[in-house]
Amino acid sequence: MLVSALLTSLGINSGLCVLFFILYSILRKQPINYEVYVPRLLAEGNSKRRSHFNLERLIPSTGWITRAWKLSEEDILSSSGLDAVVFMRVITFSLRVFSFAGIIGVFVLLPVNCKGTQLHEIDFADLSNNSLDVFTISNVNSGSKWLWIHFSAVYVVTIFVCCLLYYNEAKTLYKRLLHLQLEPPQQKYRRVGLFGEKVDLVDHYGKRLEDIEQNVRLEQSDLSLADETRAAFVSFKSRYGAAVAFHLQQSINPTQWVTEEAPEPDDVYWPFFSSSFMRRWISKLVVVVACILLTILFLVPVVVVQGLTNLSQLEIWFPFLKSILTITFVSQVITGYLPSLILLLFLKIVPPIMEFLSSIQGYISHSDIEKSACNKVLWFTIWNIFFATVFSGSVLYQVSIFLEPKNIPAKLAVAVPAQASFFIAYVVTSGWTSTSSELFRIIPFICSLVTRCCKSTDELEVPSIPYHRDIPRILFFGLLGVTYFFLAPLILPFLLVYLCLAYVIFRNQFMNVYMPKYETAGKFWPIVHNSMIFSLVLMHAIAIGIFTLKKLSMASTLVFPLPVLTLLFNEYCRKRFLPIFIAYSAEVLIKKDREEANDPAMAEFFDKLVTAYQDPTLMPIQYSANADSLNSPLISSADV
Incomplete structure (x- = not known):
């Protein structure tokens, strides 16, 4: 790709x-758009519609940026939960990594790359017609001593990233994890009533509704007594007792009685709650096959995109476009902007598909479904966007590369630097524009217009942030930054701009738009940690291949200890920190039980626990005005 593209x-x-920033700063001030841009504030009663006209509404402003920037982490924790804090930590962690790597890359490595003449010397008088490859490590002469600077940079950045992973305030995160409120937010039920001008008519229909509801409740109770329930929630008087029961094997056959830690009431996913071990196992197998097929199918748009980045290949595919492709601006748009846009549009459908596949995989909580979807989207993106783009070709060719581990570093050393220009353009398109469109909320805005045109009176819905969509994107950009910082450091300024945009925009969205529906207690962080370790090891493999290719065998040999030490560091972190995200320690549980032994509020908590976990299919319908009779259990103690 040329600089001009x-x-x-x-x-x-x-x-x-x-454009998105200007439109957002204007549209958010209009009262008719409050449901789109400040639904959370409306739901909490912190924002009221203004009826009087004000000229200030039509003038773009930047006050929201200041408010989002000043939002403290404690405010995010109290309003949006620990998951939101972890999400923002991912962004700040990436900012720290690439600020440090950016200083080394832009001010040290980039000048070294420009001094090389392996490809050809840079013509600064006609910079726009230079290839971006001359700014990469490919332009450094083979055997040059300048390559030792790249070698040193690999070591320094690896050490810096590992230090951040070990010291990203893990103790603070652990304390907040322990003190996180486990009770879900108060549920709001929508009451439906019947109104009429004549009182006797209302009473008549009210009695009929009560009769119908009573009949439905009887049918529900009959169904619940017809068969034995395969699964149930069991509550304990102490946290320590619950932990002991959870970790014990309940039956000689471990597949007969399977115990899982109960999610929050709002977090329960009921379709697989009573499923057998065999059904869940088969569901996981089906999902694995579906993911493989989707990965293979997605290679089609990747091949198309690769063809668009190469004008000569495009002329072979579509010879009738040869005359149009001679126009400079058209060729620049096709090679510089269109490939990233097409890939971005195809990627839009991946998170919903992965969420659906995870929902049929056998999980009993929405949070587990979202964590699974997050992992699927991340590795799907790494394989189909990174490896499929780098090793563009047939599926068999891509698979054959990984069947010969010895050849992987050499293949990566040749292929990865060649795609630097594409990934720079991808960061700009998928990072900058996509994040700005998150602020503008195009689809909810269009839906709001349609709703107003249809004069619909739907209830206000406050969305929750789709972590399985946004966390993989940030982590994938992190992989690009780590692998390309010493190959093509020109990518780092574009990454830093993206991270700054994400930092401000998502803080604003947490404050005004998104409201958590359930909490995973920060369990997305192990995904972040594993992704960063994988990125470091991948960078080491590429470095070994690059230094071998550049005939600097000593540097290639000295890089070998890095992946080994990184994997040992990862294993230590798994032993030291991963248990924090899996289970509480017995010491903490016993201490907490003793503290709350004489707490009068615990009696009320246990009373609420009896009715907290109710299957929605057994919930009574509530149409009548008198709902007191509907709050009693379907089966009383006298019926047992």
Whole structure:
């Protein structure tokens, strides 16, 4: 890709970002758009519609940026939960890594790359027509001593990232995890009533509704007594007792009685609650096969995108476009902007599909479904966007590369630097524009317009942030930053701009838009840790291949200890920190039980626990005005 093509993509995406910012700053002030841009504030009663007209509404402003920037971590924790704090920690962690790597890459490595003449010398007088490859490590002469600077950079950044992973305030996160409120937010039930001008008519229909409800409740109770329940929630008087029962094997056959830690009431996913071990196992197998097929199918748009980045290949595929492709601006748009846009549009459908596949995998909580979907989207993106783009070719060719581990570093050393320009454009398109569109909320805005045109009176819905969509995107950009910082450091400034945009925009969304429906207690962080370790090891493999290719065998040999030490560090972290995200320690549980032994509020808590976990299919319908009779259990103690 030429510099001019990148500049064209940069100009288009920068213009879209500015447009989204301006539209958001104007539209958010209009009272009719409050359901789109401040639904959380409306639901909490912290925002009221203004009826009088004000000229200030039509003028773009930046006050929301200041408010989002000043939002403290404690405010995010209290309002959006620990998952939101972890999400913002991912962004701040990436900012720290790439700020440090950016200083080394831009001010040290980039000048070294430009001094090389392996490809050809840079013509600064005609910079726009230079290939971006001259700014990469490919331009450094083979056997040059300047490559030792890249070698040193690999070691320094690896040590820096591992230090951040070990010291990312793990003790503070652990304390907040222990003190997280486990009770879900108060549920709001929608009451449906019947109104009429004549009182006797209302009473008549009210009595009929009560009769119907009573009949439904009788049918529900009959169904619940017809068969033995395969699963149930069991509560304990102490946290320590619950932990002991959870970790004990309940039956000689471990597949007969399976115990799981109960999720929050709002977090329960009921379809698989009573499923057998065999059904869950088969469901997981089906999902694995579906993911493999989807991965293979997705290679089609990847091959198309790779064809668009190569004008000569495009002319072979579509010879009738040869005359159009000679126009400079058209060729720049096609090679610099269009490939990333097409790939971004295809990727939009991946998170919903992965969420659906995870929902049929046998999990009993929404949080587990979202964590599983997050992992699926992340590794799908790494394989189909990174490896499929780097090793563009047939599926068999890509698989054959990984069947010969000895050849992987050499293949990566040749293929990865060649795609640097594509991934820079991808960061600009998928990072800058996509994050700005998150602020503008295009689809909810269009839906709001349609709803107003249809004069619909739907209840206000406050969305929750789709972590399985946004966390993999940040982690994938982290992988690109780690692997390319010493190959093509030009990517780092674009990554830093993306992270700054994400930092401000998502803090604003947590404050005004998103409201958590359930809590995973920060369990997304192990995914972040594993992704970063994988990125480091991948960078080491590429470094070994690059230094071998550049005939600097000593540097290649000295890089070998790095992946070994990194994996040993990862194993230590798994032993030291991973148990924090899996279970509480007995010491903490016993201490907490003793503290609350004489707490009068615990009696009320146990009373609520009896009715907290109710299957929605057994919940009574509530149409009548008198709902007191509907709050009693379906089966009383006298019936047992």
